[in-house]
Amino acid sequence: MTTPRVCVVGGGLVGMALAYGLACAGESVCLLDQGDVAWRAARGNFGLVWVQGKGVGLPAYARWTRTSAALWPRLAQNLLAQTGIDVQLRQPGGFQLCLDAAELDEEVRRLNWLRDALGSDYRFEVLDLPQLQRRLPGAGPTLAGACYCPDDGHVNPLLLLRALSTAMQQRGVSLYTNANVQRIERVGEGYRLSGEGREWTAERVVLAAGLGNRELAAQVGLNIEVQPNRGQILVTERIAPFLHYPTSYVRQTAEGSVQLGDSHEAVGLDDGVSRGVMSDLAQRAVRCFPQLASAQVVRTWGALRVLSPDGYPIYQESREAPGVFAATCHSGVTLAAAHAFVLSPWLAGGAAPDDIAAFNDQRFKESSHEG
Numbered sequence: 001m002t003t004p005r006v007c008v009v010g011g012g013l014v015g016m017a018l019a020y021g022l023a024c025a026g027e028s029v030c031l032l033d034q035g036d037v038a039w040r041a042a043r044g045n046f047g048l049v050w051v052q053g054k055g056v057g058l059p060a061y062a063r064w065t066r067t068s069a070a071l072w073p074r075l076a077q078n079l080l081a082q083t084g085i086d087v088q089l090r091q092p093g094g095f096q097l098c099l100d101a102a103e104l105d106e107e108v109r110r111l112n113w114l115r116d117a118l119g120s121d122y123r124f125e126v127l128d129l130p131q132l133q134r135r136l137p138g139a140g141p142t143l144a145g146a147c148y149c150p151d152d153g154h155v156n157p158l159l160l161l162r163a164l165s166t167a168m169q170q171r172g173v174s175l176y177t178n179a180n181v182q183r184i185e186r187v188g189e190g191y192r193l194s195g196e197g198r199e200w201t202a203e204r205v206v207l208a209a210g211l212g213n214r215e216l217a218a219q220v221g222l223n224i225e226v227q228p229n230r231g232q233i234l235v236t237e238r239i240a241p242f243l244h245y246p247t248s249y250v251r252q253t254a255e256g257s258v259q260l261g262d263s264h265e266a267v268g269l270d271d272g273v274s275r276g277v278m279s280d281l282a283q284r285a286v287r288c289f290p291q292l293a294s295a296q297v298v299r300t301w302g303a304l305r306v307l308s309p310d311g312y313p314i315y316q317e318s319r320e321a322p323g324v325f326a327a328t329c330h331s332g333v334t335l336a337a338a339h340a341f342v343l344s345p346w347l348a349g350g351a352a353p354d355d356i357a358a359f360n361d362q363r364f365k366e367s368s369h370e371g
């Protein structure tokens with residue numbers, strides 16, 4: 001076996017997008033993934049490519065998110081051309097539905113903050129209820145209104161994972177499953193990764209192990225204090241298309257099923273579901289779209305977000321172990337395109353992307369939780 005130059009640890013959406021991007025940049029890459037025992041946000045998420053409201057308190061994150069959304073059509077086209085897999089990207093804009101006037105006021109405050117911070121090209125519209133119902137005919141009569149951002153969209157996240165996995169392997173990435181990396185050690189000009197009797201070596205290492213990054217990164221002096229945050233999702237039976245835009249709580253997939261979500265709970269490593277939260281999600285969804293009252297829920301699950309102390313990504317090269325990087329974020333669907341096309345060339349040794357310093361691992365004392 002030839003030694004790859006870059007070893008990516010973690011086969012979730014972050015690790016796969018980076019491995020794909022590194023391979024596109026001409027690197028020889030291997031990807032090590034722990035397997036089905038792991039917590040895997042990439043298999044349980046909501047599928048939004050979401051710009052609206054991201055980066056309040058950290059304009060660099062708003063720019064990073066917009067960059068990724070703008071690169072998404074290229075990612076989807078490249079994946080389709082290479083693998084034949086259509087990840088069902090749609091970017092018609094998205095609605096943040098607001099249940100009462102206070103929610104709408106708060107959303108408008110956040111978006112105005114972003115517009116001030118980013119310049120007047122930050123695009124959004126504020127809609128009262130009649131305006132919203134003209135744009136989204138099924139929207140419920142008790143909503144206060146909504147904010148609309150034309151940059152928002154959604155994809156099928158499981159197809160995305162499959163497409164990235166297929167594309168990266170077609171581009172030469174070696175994928176090792178059941179590869180539980182436990183130790184990182186310096187050897188000569190590179191690093192040895194080992195665990196459970198197996199080992200791999202590479203010149204560069206990218207830690208993209210989701211919640212597993214915390215322990216791995218500490219071995220090379222990186223401060224990646226990610227915590228789990230559970231989200232629960234309900235999925236209905238397939239119904240006739242009625243919702244042609246993603247919203248933050250409800251989206252209809254290309255197949256017709258409707259996903260209800262956006263709960264946030266700090267419950268440690270429990271990725272189960274609970275009746276109270278599921279009931280709240282269902283009730284809110286019915287307020288948003290009353291016709292959902294008659295739709296059957298056919299599946300539910302919980303999954304764990306990978307959350308840094310301030311909610312923003314961390315991209316950092318180790319000072320103790322040059323060539324070892326950590327990458328983590330809680331919006332790995334949205335950021336997949338930026339990871340593939342902008343972050344990967346840096347990990348391979350190219351110039352650092354603009355704003356990368358904002359995502360360092362030493363910043364947490366200064367910022368608030370916004371994400």
Ligand SMILES: Cc1cc2nc3c(=O)[nH]c(=O)nc-3n(C[C@H](O)[C@H](O)[C@H](O)COP(=O)(O)OP(=O)(O)OC[C@H]3O[C@@H](n4cnc5c(N)ncnc54)[C@H](O)[C@@H]3O)c2cc1C
Nearest residue numbers: 010012014034038041042046048181210212231332333334
């Ligand atoms: C309920 C929910 C809804 C979400 N909705 C959205 C959304 O709408 N839009 C959006 O952009 N994002 C969303 N996200 C976030 C998104 O799913 C994650 O950002 C994305 O999955 C990236 O996660 P990851 O690759 O960092 O981690 P994971 O998907 O958790 O993957 C980590 C991988 O690392 C591997 N691993 C861990 N430890 C080791 C080790 N020691 N050795 C080897 N491998 C290891 C695991 O096997 C796993 O495959 C949502 C998340 C949740 C939970």
